[in-house]
Amino acid sequence: MDKEKVIQIIADVCEDDVVLEERDLDLFQEGLLDSFGTINLLVAFEDELGINVPITVFNREEWNTPNNIVMQLEELA
């Protein structure tokens, strides 16, 4: 799995390039991601990476930062 591509997808959905630099940023606490953003992210993962992440699997405790999302995706893929 292409780690940079995942980070780029997250940055696109969050509409903020800070994601590219600070990869331990809590996206929910920073207000970069909400439930609508989460859905956009899941759709993008499915379309662009071919990884299907069910909604309830994506919880805000373990999928909160760019690095954690990459890690969780690697476990799933």
Added chain:
Amino acid sequence: MIPYSDFLFFLITAIALLPTIILGFLGKSSRKYNLFITVVMLALIFGLDMGNYTINWKATISILLFTLFQVLLIKGYHSYRKNKNHTAVFVIGVLLAILPLVLVKVLPFFNLHIFGFLGISYITFRAVQMIMETRDGMMKKDIPITELVYFLLFFPTVSSGPIDRWKRFDRDFKKVPTKEEYRELVYKGINKIFLGFLYKFILAFLLYNKILVFLPDRTYGVLDSFGGHLAYMYVYSLYLFFDFAGYSCFAIGVSYLMGIRTPKNFNLPFISRNIKEFWERWHMSLSFWFRDYVYMRFVFWMMKNRWIKNRYTVSYIGYFLLFLLMGAWHGLELHYIVYGLYQALLIICFDVFERWNKKKKFWKNNKWTHAISVFITFNFVCFGFYIFSGALF
């Protein structure tokens, strides 16, 4: 017997929990004992008619049949999902799980009062969650029946929530807290319970009996008609908060004493800066349930199938669906439906503003805008509860 409604309930709960607390302080597991007292407490809650101290057979049989139905449904879907995963079967499963609740809401309109009991909606919310998470592949292991029933009917939260999550609940259930951890739980639990006394039996009680009963019209000339309604709006909103937050404190406190960290329901809702934040602070376990299992599912499904091009349109339809359902769940009366529509409109208008503001930077973030935002949000929220109260129409 309605949980947390009178002194007798607290007395019985305290006596029943005494062995739990002693076992906890010794660092021993009270799991088996807690299962036992849950059965006893459920028998009292559903089976005892406090009016004339007789057995309420109707409620007892209803809850037994209803639980059996939900357990069979969850176990049946779980074993089906091991090998297959058709969307139609999932949809039928969810519809069956909510069918009893829908009947309870709809049948009275046809003058049919067949069954119905305290807590049916909250048990349904937990059951639907089990089916959704099974569909998502979250239930890899078998679900033991005892634990499933304990989760569905956990007596501290059985009547009105908070709505826990299976994964979280199961983790607490399996883990025996150490002496130190348990001491912390008891400290927090007792604190919560006393906060509950303050909220529900002092503040909510006084607000209701000393002020609310005289509003909006019986103010003896102190307030004019408009003033009476305005006062009613604010006092009712505060009453609603203290009453339900007080109940939630009891439910959480008693859960803590039993080693279950039931999630909180309220997080200072009246300091919210906007309506989205408000719904992350008010009746949280319910709004998160609707967010995760209604809004997000709907939006994801619509986007995946690409039936509507504009993603924001999909999101706004999702908000209407969420809040209409939430309104209808409170009751099918007009004021509940209008309340739902009102909340959906607020959230959509705020979303449009938020996106516009992100580009234009019109509403900058400083302490003045913060204070004004809280003030505006508070007033919109209170007007929503004014609709909700039924005083308007």
